[in-house]
Amino acid sequence: MVENKQPVIELQEAVVTFERNKSEITAVDHVSLTIDRGEIYGIIGYSGAGKSTLIRLINHLQVPSAGKVIVNQQDLADLDKQQFQQARKKIGMIFQHFNLMNSRTILNNVEFPLLGEKLSKTERREKALALLKLVELEELADAFPDQLSGGQKQRVAIARALANNPDILVSDEATSALDPKTTLSILKLLQRLNQQLGLTIVLITHEIQVIQTICHRVGVMEAGKIIEQGKVSEVFRHPKERLTEEFIDTSINVQDALSRIQQKRLDNLFLLKFIGETTNQAVVTEMAQKYALSANILFANVDQFDDLTVGVMILALNGPEVTAGVNYLRQQGVRVEEIAKRVTQS
Ligand SMILES: Nc1ncnc2c1ncn2[C@@H]1O[C@H](COP(=O)(O)OP(=O)(O)O)[C@@H](O)[C@H]1O
Numbered sequence: 001m002v003e004n005k006q007p008v009i010e011l012q013e014a015v016v017t018f019e020r021n022k023s024e025i026t027a028v029d030h031v032s033l034t035i036d037r038g039e040i041y042g043i044i045g046y047s048g049a050g051k052s053t054l055i056r057l058i059n060h061l062q063v064p065s066a067g068k069v070i071v072n073q074q075d076l077a078d079l080d081k082q083q084f085q086q087a088r089k090k091i092g093m094i095f096q097h098f099n100l101m102n103s104r105t106i107l108n109n110v111e112f113p114l115l116g117e118k119l120s121k122t123e124r125r126e127k128a129l130a131l132l133k134l135v136e137l138e139e140l141a142d143a144f145p146d147q148l149s150g151g152q153k154q155r156v157a158i159a160r161a162l163a164n165n166p167d168i169l170v171s172d173e174a175t176s177a178l179d180p181k182t183t184l185s186i187l188k189l190l191q192r193l194n195q196q197l198g199l200t201i202v203l204i205t206h207e208i209q210v211i212q213t214i215c216h217r218v219g220v221m222e223a224g225k226i227i228e229q230g231k232v233s234e235v236f237r238h239p240k241e242r243l244t245e246e247f248i249d250t251s252i253n254v255q256d257a258l259s260r261i262q263q264k265r266l267d268n269l270f271l272l273k274f275i276g277e278t279t280n281q282a283v284v285t286e287m288a289q290k291y292a293l294s295a296n297i298l299f300a301n302v303d304q305f306d307d308l309t310v311g312v313m314i315l316a317l318n319g320p321e322v323t324a325g326v327n328y329l330r331q332q333g334v335r336v337e338e339i340a341k342r343v344t345q346s
């Protein structure tokens with residue numbers, strides 16, 4: 001983690017508006033954000049939230065309609081054309097669909113960003129081979145993109161993004177087209193590059209697992225705004241926004257379990273959340289005994305967010321003192337939601 005905080009990316013009240021059919025869309029709505037050197041910062045949100053536009057602001061593909069974008073202490077608006085080109089090279093980018101050139105070999109793909117640099121052919125080749133080694137693909141240097149798996153293609157794209165020794169790597173849904181196992185291997189690679197090279201990584205995703213696996217901090221984005229942000233475990237310990245809760249629920253498969261269980265049309269269904277360093281689910285047994293309730297556990301799961309454990313349980317309670325039992329659970333620090341209410345509300 002970052003010891004001496006040094007801001008490398010600062011957005012100050014950044015706004016991006018687009019015009020469409022004579023009406024104005026605000027894709028990024030007064031976002032202020034500071035990302036420190038060496039940090040892995042994740043932005044999570046559903047499709048259309050404005051994530052890609054935000055990340056395009058960071059790597060200078062998008063000019064803000066208002067507000068400031070400061071990268072490496074340089075205000076984007078103050079740069080002349082040459083400085084701007086230079087600044088862009090210091091930010092690598094990877095995408096969901098890799099964007100490799102199919103008619104060129106893997107080596108040539110990685111060499112491509114170096115073509116404009118003052119390097120001899122041999123130096124360029126050596127640099128590209130070293131990058132392929134870094135992503136553990138040197139043996140595929142002479143292959144073509146079509147011969148590679150999705151995970152291997154993304155490794156090539158990462159090597160290419162690092163060709164100009166960037167300080168920052170931005171990732172726009174880089175693992176969204178990959179299966180879970182391959183996703184994990186790419187995330188582990190990004191984590192290693194963060195540690196080995198001190199690379200600052202900003203990644204956007206709609207998958208909470210990505211945030212959980214490698215991010216230090218997270219911002220939750222909705223309708224152009226960062227509605228909540230902080231250390232991953234802190235945000236998940238005290239989610240302030242419904243949307244944040246939804247992402248947490250996705251990770252522990254609560255939504256699937258809920259829709260399955262709701263079909264059974266049971267009464268007195270409750271969703272319990274245990275949040276802490278350890279989760280003490282024995283409290284449910286205590287409650288059942290104390291209030292002579294039958295507590296039928298229909299679903300239970302535990303997941304880890306950084307140093308935070310989140311446990312969930314779906315319970316069907318029966319007996320005369322259900323309300324007292326629920327109050328007892330709440331007194332013990334368990335978050336309890338009645339499921340029927342939850343459904344009619346949403
Ligand atoms: N070039 C553009 N022109 C017009 N509207 C755009 C453009 N780019 C994005 N938008 C709109 O801005 C909003 C945010 O888009 P985007 O940043 O791609 O969101 P996300 O990456 O979270 O799915 C959407 O409503 C999208 O349609």
Ligand SMILES: [Mg+2]
Nearest residue numbers: 048051052053
């Ligand atoms: Mg997008």
